[in-house]
Amino acid sequence: MDVLTSHLNKFLQFLVILNALLPVGLEILTKLEGAISGSLIEASLFLKLTAFTIIQVRK
Amino acid sequence: MRHRFLLQRTPRNYSVYVRNLADISNNATLQHFFERSFGAEVVETHICFSTANLKAAVAKREGILAQLERALALEEKTGVAPKHKLERGIVPGVAVPGFIGIGEEVDSIAFYAAELKSANADVSERIDSLLSQPSLMQCPSDGTEPSTDINSDEELGFLSFAKTSAMSLASNVKQNTTTLASGATDLVGKAAKAGLSLVKKDDDGQVFSAGFVVFQKLSAVQTALQLNHHNSPFKMECLEAPEPEDINWSNIGKEHKELEIGRLISLAATSVACLLWTIPVTFVASLSSVDALRKEVGVIDDMLNALPFLTVFFEVLAPQVRFKGTLNFLIS
Numbered sequence: 138m139d140v141l142t143s144h145l146n147k148f149l150q151f152l153v154i155l156n157a158l159l160p161v162g163l164e165i166l167t168k169l170e171g172a173i174s175g176s177l178i179e180a181s182l183f184l185k186l187t188a189f190t191i192i193q194v195r196k
Numbered sequence: 197m198r199h200r201f202l203l204q205r206t207p208r209n210y211s212v213y214v215r216n217l218a219d220i221s222n223n224a225t226l227q228h229f230f231e232r233s234f235g236a237e238v239v240e241t242h243i244c245f246s247t248a249n250l251k252a253a254v255a256k257r258e259g260i261l262a263q264l265e266r267a268l269a270l271e272e273k274t275g276v277a278p279k280h281k282l283e284r285g286i287v288p289g290v291a292v293p294g295f296i297g298i299g300e301e302v303d304s305i306a307f308y309a310a311e312l313k314s315a316n317a318d319v320s321e322r323i324d325s326l327l328s329q330p331s332l333m334q335c336p337s338d339g340t341e342p343s344t345d346i347n348s349d350e351e352l353g354f355l356s357f358a359k360t361s362a363m364s365l366a367s368n369v370k371q372n373t374t375t376l377a378s379g380a381t382d383l384v385g386k387a388a389k390a391g392l393s394l395v396k397k398d399d400d401g402q403v404f405s406a407g408f409v410v411f412q413k414l415s416a417v418q419t420a421l422q423l424n425h426h427n428s429p430f431k432m433e434c435l436e437a438p439e440p441e442d443i444n445w446s447n448i449g450k451e452h453k454e455l456e457i458g459r460l461i462s463l464a465a466t467s468v469a470c471l472l473w474t475i476p477v478t479f480v481a482s483l484s485s486v487d488a489l490r491k492e493v494g495v496i497d498d499m500l501n502a503l504p505f506l507t508v509f510f511e512v513l514a515p516q517v518r519f520k521g522t523l524n525f526l527i528s
Contacts, residue, residue, distance in 0.1 A: 171455040173448055
């Protein structure tokens, strides 16, 4: 078990970092859409994050 | 609920944001364009312009103010006027960042007070300079000006009127500097604080192809939002205005083509990221089943071949592998 989890460790680190960077990256992409309202940007970001979560869970 | 929200007397409910302005580059022309459809219901217009240098000046002033307040607080606490050493560069009279505290010692309060006075004058001068530009002048809303078609020859006459108005207002600005500067500080200061980063440092006052129109009635706002204001597609596009503090200034003034490309890039990049994301997530998720564990880890496969009764044990254990791995990571 420990051997297995030790192999998983680095991979999970990578995954956790990716998950932490996801909202930041998506926010940059969302701002490209040109919305002038901060609320609209947050709404669009929330939609993207929701879509991401649903797609990942379904898989 | 929405109707109650829209009935509130907030700036966003009485304003619209107009983008892709059709060859309009000053407040007066923008106001008269909307007055053709809405008459006296148009209260004022605000064309958007860059204030990068002003933003930097305001930030510098805020830094000096913070230092002065700190020095005053220190004096109040200790009873002794604080002092600090001036920066001195290699070249006399030119400060070099990093060379701090090697010059002559000065009284902090007096020094920062003088610096603040200088910064105030700088900010006021920049605001005056911006507001004295003819394109940024407000059009007097006394209703005496003739209705102007921006595509007709009358535009020339109107532009000369706007120029005359600008000149007279500029002289008023000089006479009433303090009043106008304090009033303008709210508007331009908010814009500066919100962070205009689209333009270069030397581009202060550059007019964007966007603006805000303020109406007197809610019905006029709703009408403006639903009308086609120009015969060219996407020109004079009206959108709901956000609250002033909610405006994302970096997106102000983007043209239609730029917006479309941005949307396309955003959609494509999001889709690609979502697809790439599934690779690591699917791998971790696959470790939750015994079959996947047997495929991924040869030792477990050999063990279960030799001892098949352990399969039940691993069926219970498999989902916990992920949990244990996560736990190990969090602990480490």
